[in-house]
Amino acid sequence: MSSSFASALAVFLIVLNSILVWGQHKSVVHGDSARLERIRASKMPKFDNPVPFDTAEADAIVSALEVFPPDNPWNLDVSDWPLHPNSKNIIASIGPGKPLRYNPDMGYILVPPGQKKIDVKLVGYVDECDKGPFPVPDNTPIEGWPVNYLRAKKKVALLDVQRDVLKEDGDRHALVIDPVARKLYEFYQLKKTDAGWQATQSSIFDLKSNKLRPDGWTSADAAGLPIFPAVVRYDELKRGKIEHAMRVTVVKTKREYVYPATHYASRLKDKNLPRMGERIRLKKDFDVTGFSRDVQTILKGLQQYGMFVADNGIDWAISVAPDPRIPLLHEELRKIKGSAFEVVQPPPGYQPAK
Numbered sequence: 001m002s003s004s005f006a007s008a009l010a011v012f013l014i015v016l017n018s019i020l021v022w023g024q025h026k027s028v029v030h031g032d033s034a035r036l037e038r039i040r041a042s043k044m045p046k047f048d049n050p051v052p053f054d055t056a057e058a059d060a061i062v063s064a065l066e067v068f069p070p071d072n073p074w075n076l077d078v079s080d081w082p083l084h085p086n087s088k089n090i091i092a093s094i095g096p097g098k099p100l101r102y103n104p105d106m107g108y109i110l111v112p113p114g115q116k117k118i119d120v121k122l123v124g125y126v127d128e129c130d131k132g133p134f135p136v137p138d139n140t141p142i143e144g145w146p147v148n149y150l151r152a153k154k155k156v157a158l159l160d161v162q163r164d165v166l167k168e169d170g171d172r173h174a175l176v177i178d179p180v181a182r183k184l185y186e187f188y189q190l191k192k193t194d195a196g197w198q199a200t201q202s203s204i205f206d207l208k209s210n211k212l213r214p215d216g217w218t219s220a221d222a223a224g225l226p227i228f229p230a231v232v233r234y235d236e237l238k239r240g241k242i243e244h245a246m247r248v249t250v251v252k253t254k255r256e257y258v259y260p261a262t263h264y265a266s267r268l269k270d271k272n273l274p275r276m277g278e279r280i281r282l283k284k285d286f287d288v289t290g291f292s293r294d295v296q297t298i299l300k301g302l303q304q305y306g307m308f309v310a311d312n313g314i315d316w317a318i319s320v321a322p323d324p325r326i327p328l329l330h331e332e333l334r335k336i337k338g339s340a341f342e343v344v345q346p347p348p349g350y351q352p353a354k
Contacts, residue, residue: 050137059235084343096339107141108175124200147322182207223276224262242301249313281306
């Protein structure tokens, strides 16, 4: 064999290997084409007034809303992604014997085109806030409304919660979506006062774009991530399929963040702690049969899309809309323990969406 032929063969084999590797990576970095077809075949209803999330009208609107482009991290199928090399230790740090939980916390309001924009006084994280004015309607729900109040038999009106007459304090997240413009407005500690609305943090996300928060910036969530794309909604449970990654909180996180997160909220440097933005998946071989249809829908979503570590909070707690139409899920979800999960990472060669 001549040296020139040997050199050419070597180059050919290198190129062929690169093509094969690229093809393998491409095959495991993808979304669900059926999701996209379903959304784009849906017709978004016209509406002229703000629509609360816990209504049939809201179900029809969000079912037709494309949240971020197909290649956005929230929309990627991670069922075949490789394990993180430190997965076992990260899961151990969160608690393999602790139960999966859910918070009926993140409601939202849908606003029509032309919704009046108002000023919201920003009282914290001012340098890491997106500036208004914002399309915040009078009936904007605050985190936990209405289910947490109904189940606790607290006789309060939405206005009382907006004004925090019970002195609950807390995170008081509020999510406002303009589905026609595909804009998302999220707030941390939103509160109505005699002088108007105020918030500790404000973030605006373009749902048509893959653009992240500036590096090092927080959002209404500690990881700098949007909240709305992660919420388990009634329309999804009714349809029997969740088509996006979810959001999970853990007590202890590392002083690091990983794409698509942009911010950390910890002083801890233990290598076995999860970073903000860590992606965790329910193991493929976990048997979901025997659970109710709603819980099976959640578990299958966790196997396909996983969940992002998004904030410090209760270990293994995912966010579900506080919708009275969603039944209690606690008893079933608590049967799933942390040991049923694993940490995954993108395959080699993966390029973040732009």
